[in-house]
Amino acid sequence: MILALDTSVGTAVAVVEEDGVVRADLASANALGHAEVIGDLLVAALGEASLGPVGTTSAPEPVVIARVAIGMGPGPFTGLRVGIAAARAFALGRGIPVVPVVSHDAFALGILLADPFADVPRFAVVTDARRREFAYTVYEGLDDDGLPVRVTQPALIPRDDLDARLAALGAERRDALAIPASMIGVAAARAVAAGREVGPHDALYLRSPDVTMPAGPKRVTP
Amino acid sequence: MSAREPLVLGIETSCDETGIGIVRGRTLLSNTIASSMDEHARYGGVVPEVAARAHLEALQPSIAAALAEAGVTLADLDAVAVTSGPGLAGALMVGVGAAKALAVSLDAPLYAVNHLVGHIAADILDPEAPALEYPTVALLVSGGHTSLLLVRDLTTDVEMLGETMDDAAGEAFDKVARLLGLPYPGGPQIDRAAATGDPHAIRFPRGLSRASDMAAHRYDFSFSGLKTAVARWVEQQQAAGADIPIADVAASFREAVVDVLVTKALDACAQYGVPRLLLGGGVIANRRLRDVAIERAAAAGVEVRIPPLSLCTDNGAMIAALASELIMSGRRPSTLGFGADSTLPVTEIQVAEREAAGA
Ligand SMILES: [Zn+2]
Numbered sequence: 001m002i003l004a005l006d007t008s009v010g011t012a013v014a015v016v017e018e019d020g021v022v023r024a025d026l027a028s029a030n031a032l033g034h035a036e037v038i039g040d041l042l043v044a045a046l047g048e049a050s051l052g053p054v055g056t057t058s059a060p061e062p063v064v065i066a067r068v069a070i071g072m073g074p075g076p077f078t079g080l081r082v083g084i085a086a087a088r089a090f091a092l093g094r095g096i097p098v099v100p101v102v103s104h105d106a107f108a109l110g111i112l113l114a115d116p117f118a119d120v121p122r123f124a125v126v127t128d129a130r131r132r133e134f135a136y137t138v139y140e141g142l143d144d145d146g147l148p149v150r151v152t153q154p155a156l157i158p159r160d161d162l163d164a165r166l167a168a169l170g171a172e173r174r175d176a177l178a179i180p181a182s183m184i185g186v187a188a189a190r191a192v193a194a195g196r197e198v199g200p201h202d203a204l205y206l207r208s209p210d211v212t213m214p215a216g217p218k219r220v221t222p
Numbered sequence: 223m224s225a226r227e228p229l230v231l232g233i234e235t236s237c238d239e240t241g242i243g244i245v246r247g248r249t250l251l252s253n254t255i256a257s258s259m260d261e262h263a264r265y266g267g268v269v270p271e272v273a274a275r276a277h278l279e280a281l282q283p284s285i286a287a288a289l290a291e292a293g294v295t296l297a298d299l300d301a302v303a304v305t306s307g308p309g310l311a312g313a314l315m316v317g318v319g320a321a322k323a324l325a326v327s328l329d330a331p332l333y334a335v336n337h338l339v340g341h342i343a344a345d346i347l348d349p350e351a352p353a354l355e356y357p358t359v360a361l362l363v364s365g366g367h368t369s370l371l372l373v374r375d376l377t378t379d380v381e382m383l384g385e386t387m388d389d390a391a392g393e394a395f396d397k398v399a400r401l402l403g404l405p406y407p408g409g410p411q412i413d414r415a416a417a418t419g420d421p422h423a424i425r426f427p428r429g430l431s432r433a434s435d436m437a438a439h440r441y442d443f444s445f446s447g448l449k450t451a452v453a454r455w456v457e458q459q460q461a462a463g464a465d466i467p468i469a470d471v472a473a474s475f476r477e478a479v480v481d482v483l484v485t486k487a488l489d490a491c492a493q494y495g496v497p498r499l500l501l502g503g504g505v506i507a508n509r510r511l512r513d514v515a516i517e518r519a520a521a522a523g524v525e526v527r528i529p530p531l532s533l534c535t536d537n538g539a540m541i542a543a544l545a546s547e548l549i550m551s552g553r554r555p556s557t558l559g560f561g562a563d564s565t566l567p568v569t570e571i572q573v574a575e576r577e578a579a580g581a
Contacts, residue, residue: 078312087323
C-alpha cells in the first residue's frame with residue numbers, strides 16, 4: 001500500500017492500495033498548523049486504513065506500507081516542507097522509497113477521474129501562491145498510463161494576469177482549495193506501475209528565498 | 223523501552239544547524255551536524271527561509287550518517303526527540319514534521335523538548351565531567367539567544383532570570399564585524415582582529431548595567447546600544463580623517479560584551495547563593511569569554527563548567543540527552559499534537575506530555 005501526504009495547501013494524508021483503492025483519505029480543516037496536525041493525521045489514516053477500503057465492510061488486508069507518496073508543491077514553503085520532511089522521515093523509518101508527485105497533478109487527476117466518460121476540456125489547476133500571485137499548471141486529458149498530461153509546467157503568475165493567460169492557453173480555470181492526498185497516492189501508484197518518475201526530487205518552491213543583501217553599514221551619526 | 227539507558231535519536235532544527243544526535247542514556251554515540259552557515263555568509267546573517275530549505279535537504283542524510291556513526295539502526299531506538307522551540311518557526315517545523323513521522327513510522331515514543339534546556343543537558347554528555355550539581359546558574363550565548371537561567375533541576379525546574387531585550391550576543395558580533403568590514407560569521411573574525419588590540423582602548427557601554435536598570439533588568443541583556451556606540455565611534459574617527467584602529471575597536475567591543483555577560487552571570491550566582499556557573503551556546507567558543515569567565519568566577523568562588531565545544535553549538539545530541547533524562551526520570555512521551563513554538567518559555571522543558579493512562 002501507499003501512504004500519501006500533501007501539505008501544499010492544507011494538510012492531507014491518505015492510504016491507497018496499489019490498484020488505486022482508497023483505504024483512508026483524511027485532511028485537516030486547519031489550513032495552517034501543518035506541523036501540529038501531521039502526526040495525528042498519520043496515525044488516524046493508518047488506523048482507518050486497517051479497517052479496509054473506504055465504504056466497504058469486507059475483511060481488510062493488513063496495512064503494509066510499501067511506498068510513501070508526497071506532494072512536492074507548488075505551495076507556500078513553510079507548510080509544504082512539513083509534509084515533505086514527514087514523508088521522507090516516514091520512508092526512512094520503514095526503509096521504503098519515496099514517490100514524489102506534483103501536487104497540481106493530484107487535483108487534475110481528481111477532476112479527470114470524477115467522470116470517466118466525460119470529455120474534460122483543457123483546464124488549469126490554480127492555487128494561491130500568496131504575495132498576489134497564483135501558481136498554475138495547465139492539463140489536458142490522461143496519458144496511456146492514466147496520468148494527467150501537463151500542457152504547461154507549474155509556474156507563478158500575478159493574480160491580475162491569470163485569466164488573460166488562461167484564455168490565451170484555452171484553459172478553463174479550476175481553483176484548488178485543497179489537494180486530495182488520495183489522488184497523490186493514485187498518481188504515485190500509476191507512476192510506479194508505469195515505471196515512471198513524474199514528480200521532482202526537490203520541493204517546487206518556484207520562488208527564491210527572500211533575502212536582502214546587506215547594503216553596507218547604516219550611518220548612525222547625523 | 224529501557225528506562226535505564228534509553229537509546230534516543232534527537233533532531234534539532236531551530237536555527238541554521240541541522241543536528242542529529244544519538245545517545246544511550248548519558249553516553250554520546252553520534253553528534254552529526256550539517257550547517258547551512260556558508261549559505262548565509264553572503265547575507266551577513268541567518269536567513270530563515272534559506273535555513274529552512276537547508277534543513278529539509280540535510281535531514282535524511284544527517285540521520286543516516288548519525289545512525290552509521292552510532293552503529294545502530296532506527297529499529298533499535300527507544301525514542302525520538304525533537305526541538306519544539308524556541309527558534310525560527312519555519313526551521314523548527316521541518317524538524318517537528320520529520321520527528322513526528324519518524325516516531326509514527328517506528329511506532330516509537332516521541333519527546334518534544336526545549337532547545338535552551340537542551341543546551342544545559344549537553345553538559346551531561348561530557349564523560350570527563352563530574353555529575354551536574356543543582357542548583358546551577360547557566361549562561362547560554364549564541365547567535366540566536368542570550369539567556370541567563372537558574373537550573374534547580376534539569377527535567378523539572380528551570381527558571382529564566384534574564385535574556386536579551388534586542389540582539390543576541392552572537393548577532394552583535396556579526397553586526398560589528400560587518401561594520402568593521404569583516405566577513406560573517408563575526409565571532410571568530412572579531413576574535414582574530416582583537417588578538418593584537420587593547421581591550422581597554424575604548425570604553426564602550428555595558429547595556430542594562432546602570433543602577434537604574436537593576437530593578438527591572440538586573441539579569442537582562444541589551445547589545446543594540448553597544449553596536450550603535452561602536453558605529454558612532456567609527457564614524458567619528460572617519461569624520462576626523464583618522465584611521466580606524468580595527469584591533470582596538472574589536473578588542474574593546476569584545477571586552478564590553480564579555481564583561482556584561484560575565485558580570486551579570488556572576489551577579490546571579492551571588493544573589494542566588496549558587497557557586498556554580500554553566501556556560502553554553504556557540505559564542506562560548508570565544509576564548510576571551512571563557513578566560514574572563516573562568517578567571518572572575520574563580521575570584522568569586524564560583525565553579526565554571528563548559529561542555530565540550532562541539533556540544534555547545536546547536537546540536538541534536540543535547541536534544542537526545544534531555545529526552546534521555548526525561549525518560550530516565552519516568553516522564554511520559556509527548557502527544558503528537560504539539561507544534562513549533564518560536565517563543566517557547568524555558569519553564570516548558572518538555573512539551574505536550576501525555577496524560578497518565580486512566581487519569
Ligand atoms: Zn542554541
